Ligand code: KG4
């Protein structure tokens with residue numbers, strides 16, 4: 192049995208977890224920083240980095256206590272080494288290096304996107320490679336064929352905004368507060384998804400990618416017109432995003448008949464409309480549908496510890512000089528397209 196401590200600090204969540212290769216989660220703690228960023232209506236990178244510095248040491252101690260584990264019991268220290276807000280990434284990575292140095296245990300530098308990509312396997316032991324992953328978060332909107340540990344083929348990405356970013360911006364526009372995704376989802380429950388006519392960018396297109404900028408501008412115009420209730424705008428926007436996600440995912444499924452399952456991960460996967468529409472798509476194609484539990488969809492350290500456990504088992508450990516990387520694509524072969532947020 193190998194026991195891995197994972198640290199996540201690439202955005203506005205400070206998180207620490209203890210996970211074994213046998214999928215036992217001994218402890219998982221997440222400290223959000225919403226109140227620090229709320230006055231600004233979005234994540235402020237320097238405030239996030241400073242908060243990680245203050246929160247992380249206590250959170251590590253608390254995680255060890257809750258897991259009933261001593262530092263010496265841990266087999267490897269894993270931390271997100273990118274992509275993300277670089278100040279925060281450096282805090283978590285250096286903390287893991289300190290733990291590795293003081294215990295003599297190896298360091299595993301984890302790609303945050305690989306954490307999301309492998310997260311469904313932590314709670315779904317049956318899930319096997321290759322699977323089609325829709326990774327939808329605040330900084331990314333990608334379709335990846337997950338072929339094996341370290342092997343990811345990017346089939347599509349966004350040419351402008353990420354889906355979560357669009358949710359956050361619409362929430363701001365509608366005055367629904369921060370973080371935006373859950374607020375838009377709540378407002379949408381009280382609205383009519385057919386009320387406001389909105390575009391579905393790239394839907395039906397031969398191009399594989401996503402686009403949400405045109406949708407965002409259309410929502411802005413709908414708000415300015417004063418014709419619609421905020422709830423109806425939220426519901427219509429959410430429906431447009433769902434339609435785009437399903438259309439693009441359906442196209443990708445056609446391109447990878449070898450995929451054994453459809454999997455969704457990332458913060459937007461917490462959205463119930465998104466989940467149920469993808470589930471319907473998978474079932475129409477006769478494929479199993481896997482969505483991690485909500486706590487595993489949004490940023491957390493259990494997914495980093497889990498990716499760390501798989502890498503450690505495969506002998507993929509890193510030196511203490513491992514760099515922090517603001518940009519770190521999962522598929523190095525994929526061409527760069529316009530857009531690309533810093534969040535993952
Ligand atoms: O993966 P994540 O926690 O952080 C990174 O971006 O790496 O994803 C956060 C994103 C935010 O944009 C947030 O608004 C969105 O996921 N999100 C949601 C929901 N919960 C979180 N979007 C739509 N519906 C939700 N229920």
Ligand code: ZN
Pocket residue numbers: 303307328457458489490535
């Ligand atoms: Zn993330």
